[in-house]
Amino acid sequence: MNGPPAPHPPVKAYVALVAMTVAFGGTFVATKVALRGFEPLLIALLRFTIAGAILWLAWRRRGEREPVSRRELGRLALLGFVSLTVYFTFENVGIAHTSASSAAILIATIPIFVLVLNAVTAREHTAAGQWLGVALSFAGVMALVEFGARGAGDTTLGGDLLVLAASLAGAVYTVMARRLLVTRSALFVTTFQTLFGALFMAPLAALEAAVVGVRTPTAAAVSAVLYLALLGSIVAYLLLNYGLRFVTAGRASAFTNIVPVIAVGAAFVVLGERFTAGQALAAVVVVAGVFLANRAGPVAPG
DSSP: OOOSOOSSOOHHHHHHHHHHHHHHHHHHHHHHHHTTTSOHHHHHHHHHHHHHHHHHHHHHTOSSOOOOOHHHHHHHHHHHIIIIIIHHHHHHHHHTTSOHHHHHHHHTTHHHHHHHHHHHHTOBOOOHHHHHHHHHHHHHHHHHHHHHHTTOTTOOHHHHHHHHHHHHHHHHHHHHHHHHHTTSOHHHHHHHHHHHHHHHHHHHHHHHHHHHOOOOOOHHHHHHHHHIIIIIIIIHHHHHHHHTTTSOHHHHHHGGGHHHHHHHHHIIIIIOOOOOHHHHHHHHHHHHHHHHHHHSOOOOBO
């Protein structure tokens, strides 16, 4: 059993969080590629089903089994619903209507929502410097969304707002998961939340298929879904959940500032996406604000 986060988290916890952001950074481009052959909710269902099956087998093969109570199953179901079903419904549909680069930058607003949620629940103390970073990041987000409203590049206002809704869901998950992970392994939580995410996504994907149909996927789209399942849903979430065992929610969420850097570079190389000068400036403001929020001083548990 793991205790509360240590005053000085081990270096490997931060290494895990950095590696997590690299894996997540590639998922925005992979989702764009997958959308060329699959509908948004079907992508999510395939992703969670493949990942859930692999994680379940890995968990079952462990020598030491972890008993689970009905109460814990309920909390894991809620985690899966928020972090996977809700989050990726908003994100995948949003990415279908905006650029991969803009989506990645908007997802970096998760620390804003985490700090607000922690302030409301009084579970973590937040330094004044961190609030300054959050305010700066929020200003950049508003500018980026304004460019989306003008139709700059491949972005739209609706797509950007859907991605922001996904950010809120991600923040809720970060705060919720922190309470459970202090007593459970990363593999245990990741396995069950993925299975529940697939379970709740199934009827939504079925409804989507009934309304818009199912396309014949391309080889590239299939490869992208496999990337999302293996790296985006297994490796990245295991690394995130491991990091959350040692690092506070506010600190962990701030590592998302690395995601847009990876995503923008990958989108440029793979998709040929370009930013306007205004979008690039707004993106820099967002990333700088989140970086400041992470550097402004320690965040202690409340």
